[in-house]
Amino acid sequence: MTGISLSSAAPSVDSIQTAYMAQVHRRRLYGGLTLLIFVILMVSGFNVADERNAGGFWEGLHQIGDYPADVLSEAWEKRADLPALIVKYFPALVETINIAAVSTLIGAIGGLFLSLLGTRGLAKWPRLIPLFRRISDIMRAVPEIVIALVLIFVLGGGPVPAMIAIAIHTAGALAKLFSEVSENTDLKAVEGLSSTGATWSQRMLLGVLPQVAPNYVSYTLLRFEINIRASAILGFVGAGGLGYELRNSMAWGPGRFDEAAAIFILLFGTIVFFDQVSSRYRNRLTEGQGQ
Amino acid sequence: MTAVELHDTKLAAEKLFQRKRIIGFGIPAVIAVYLTYIFFAFDLPGLAERANLDNAVTLASDSWSHKVHVTRDNRSGEITYAVEGERKGTYPDGMRPAWVSGDEVTTIDLGGDHFVRYLPDNRTEIDIPGFPLITAQAEGRLVTTNLPDDLPDWISATDRRVGITTPEGRITLTGARTEVFNYFPGWELFWFTLDSPYHGQGLGTILFGEQLDPNRGNIAGAVSDWWNNAMWRHKDVAWAIGETVLMAFLGTMGGAIIALPLAFLAAKRFSPVMLLRAATRRLFDFVRGVDALIWTVVLARAFGPGPLTGALAILITDTGTFGKIFSEALENVDQKQIEGVSSTGAKPLQRYRFGVIPQVVPVLLAQILYFLESNTRSATIIGAITGGGIGLMLTQAIQTQKDWEEVAYYIILIIAMVMFMDWFSGWLRGKLIGRKD
Numbered sequence: 001m002t003g004i005s006l007s008s009a010a011p012s013v014d015s016i017q018t019a020y021m022a023q024v025h026r027r028r029l030y031g032g033l034t035l036l037i038f039v040i041l042m043v044s045g046f047n048v049a050d051e052r053n054a055g056g057f058w059e060g061l062h063q064i065g066d067y068p069a070d071v072l073s074e075a076w077e078k079r080a081d082l083p084a085l086i087v088k089y090f091p092a093l094v095e096t097i098n099i100a101a102v103s104t105l106i107g108a109i110g111g112l113f114l115s116l117l118g119t120r121g122l123a124k125w126p127r128l129i130p131l132f133r134r135i136s137d138i139m140r141a142v143p144e145i146v147i148a149l150v151l152i153f154v155l156g157g158g159p160v161p162a163m164i165a166i167a168i169h170t171a172g173a174l175a176k177l178f179s180e181v182s183e184n185t186d187l188k189a190v191e192g193l194s195s196t197g198a199t200w201s202q203r204m205l206l207g208v209l210p211q212v213a214p215n216y217v218s219y220t221l222l223r224f225e226i227n228i229r230a231s232a233i234l235g236f237v238g239a240g241g242l243g244y245e246l247r248n249s250m251a252w253g254p255g256r257f258d259e260a261a262a263i264f265i266l267l268f269g270t271i272v273f274f275d276q277v278s279s280r281y282r283n284r285l286t287e288g289q290g291q
Numbered sequence: 292m293t294a295v296e297l298h299d300t301k302l303a304a305e306k307l308f309q310r311k312r313i314i315g316f317g318i319p320a321v322i323a324v325y326l327t328y329i330f331f332a333f334d335l336p337g338l339a340e341r342a343n344l345d346n347a348v349t350l351a352s353d354s355w356s357h358k359v360h361v362t363r364d365n366r367s368g369e370i371t372y373a374v375e376g377e378r379k380g381t382y383p384d385g386m387r388p389a390w391v392s393g394d395e396v397t398t399i400d401l402g403g404d405h406f407v408r409y410l411p412d413n414r415t416e417i418d419i420p421g422f423p424l425i426t427a428q429a430e431g432r433l434v435t436t437n438l439p440d441d442l443p444d445w446i447s448a449t450d451r452r453v454g455i456t457t458p459e460g461r462i463t464l465t466g467a468r469t470e471v472f473n474y475f476p477g478w479e480l481f482w483f484t485l486d487s488p489y490h491g492q493g494l495g496t497i498l499f500g501e502q503l504d505p506n507r508g509n510i511a512g513a514v515s516d517w518w519n520n521a522m523w524r525h526k527d528v529a530w531a532i533g534e535t536v537l538m539a540f541l542g543t544m545g546g547a548i549i550a551l552p553l554a555f556l557a558a559k560r561f562s563p564v565m566l567l568r569a570a571t572r573r574l575f576d577f578v579r580g581v582d583a584l585i586w587t588v589v590l591a592r593a594f595g596p597g598p599l600t601g602a603l604a605i606l607i608t609d610t611g612t613f614g615k616i617f618s619e620a621l622e623n624v625d626q627k628q629i630e631g632v633s634s635t636g637a638k639p640l641q642r643y644r645f646g647v648i649p650q651v652v653p654v655l656l657a658q659i660l661y662f663l664e665s666n667t668r669s670a671t672i673i674g675a676i677t678g679g680g681i682g683l684m685l686t687q688a689i690q691t692q693k694d695w696e697e698v699a700y701y702i703i704l705i706i707a708m709v710m711f712m713d714w715f716s717g718w719l720r721g722k723l724i725g726r727k728d
Contacts, residue, residue, distance in 0.1 A: 054595030
């Protein structure tokens, strides 16, 4: 009896092992192939980019430090002027931050409505859910620069085109993040409110928002960090603020590098400052929710 | 519960209510005050003056239509027909649009009973329903017309230049040249330019009809003519989009490859030396804080404009972001799996390979793929600054302020590209780590 059961068990262990090994080999083969394709893509992509670039990678590599060194040495020579320059460019910095703040605010309000109208269970008009989702998809897909450039043509340069452009993108991006949160809301509060005859806006304001507010605020703060960078970049294409001043001072070239350095310092300091502040608050918000 | 305790609780509750009420009114009030400040700081009242609504109208109408110029050079008397007035869109000799007729007197039918006639000796007749026949004579640098002094607002006239705008088209007359612009809906010459034998041929004729060009097969010739279309530059556009995607791909993947080993140095669990950990973290903060804009500016000085510069700018910024995210993911690794692996007698490297990597890979892949999509958008913007990819083409097309249909075409392509990358990264994420929803 025992002999029979042993002999019938042994091949099955063997076959399991061979099957397992075959599976491992196949997995390794697939993994290796994926890695190979990836490496080929990276190398050939690098070569194409290198070829289409004005200067080559290897020729340029040792020059990376030249420009920062020029700027820093000139700024160091004129270090006495630096505080005055920082004061001079401070209004531009305020404008950049204002663009980011207003567009985040407007974008968050827009994203809030888009997400509530696009979430199953919460939407005011359930039939229009796909419409609102497509709207937020498209708003998210449009890079800020597209809207900014078109609006600069119509409205003239200045902070308003950048503000509208960033607000549109922010609304789309936040709508997606918000609706991921609001999909997980507890609908009992909403049901309770609707049993008392609350209107849609009352249900949202009293039933949904208190549940989702910490996450919404956290995402909005993260977006604010991103938007500061975006508003600096849009300034570079003519939308006012620090980026615009940076482009002007760069166009002057050597001799005005102290101005470029002052702007670099302001921009770097602002980004780091708001990163730290917002990440501290975001940690507090999400930790508070866990308790 | 005693009466004193109850009283205290009630007081505390009332305080809480009061605070909530203040917050409930305070936040909207602060927002309102801030928006009022912005209203004046951004000079919104002055915006109405600066805004150029004519530009908006041109933009809106030009983006879906094209115009054909019929130009008479008043010195040589030669008449040219050109789509959008571009040399690349000029009708070859002996060809002209069907709405132009006549030899001695060239009659241009703008539609809706609007006619313009180019008469010999640089004379022009403009026949507009409900308005007396306008005749004009170009002499030297002057234009003389029979226009009355009292003009409707769709006609502007000086003795040097006369401009007439009708719903059917626009006419400008100067001493040097007489021009008629006839508007049509659609993107003209999108497939083939006028010098191509395939222009005006239907899809059926090209696919199944007789050979149109003796030297080339129909399909190969048509594809090549479309690809090399000088007006719409499909080849350059495709390359530009490829460059933009390439910038995003190289930047994201390169950043991830560099950030992964550095993230181990920055994670508390894997790097016991405090100094090293702090140094790595400060490095991440630094490259992230400098921001893609400044990196682009600095790198463009070393490498010149092009996709490589953009890719490196994205790479450097993302190294910082990825480093931060990865090291946070590594700190949250579950210790139990590592213990389990080490209980089988695994060496440290094997512990990482089988205990740590399987836990973090889904998080890392999800982040990388998310950044791939968002970097496609960044690459468009960086391309506009550093000069590469579709961002540059869009900027140039807008700055020349001429071909708004090209701008519309690029915008549609950019949105399609970003949405495709969004879909693609979501699809890849689903394939690699399984779909969550």
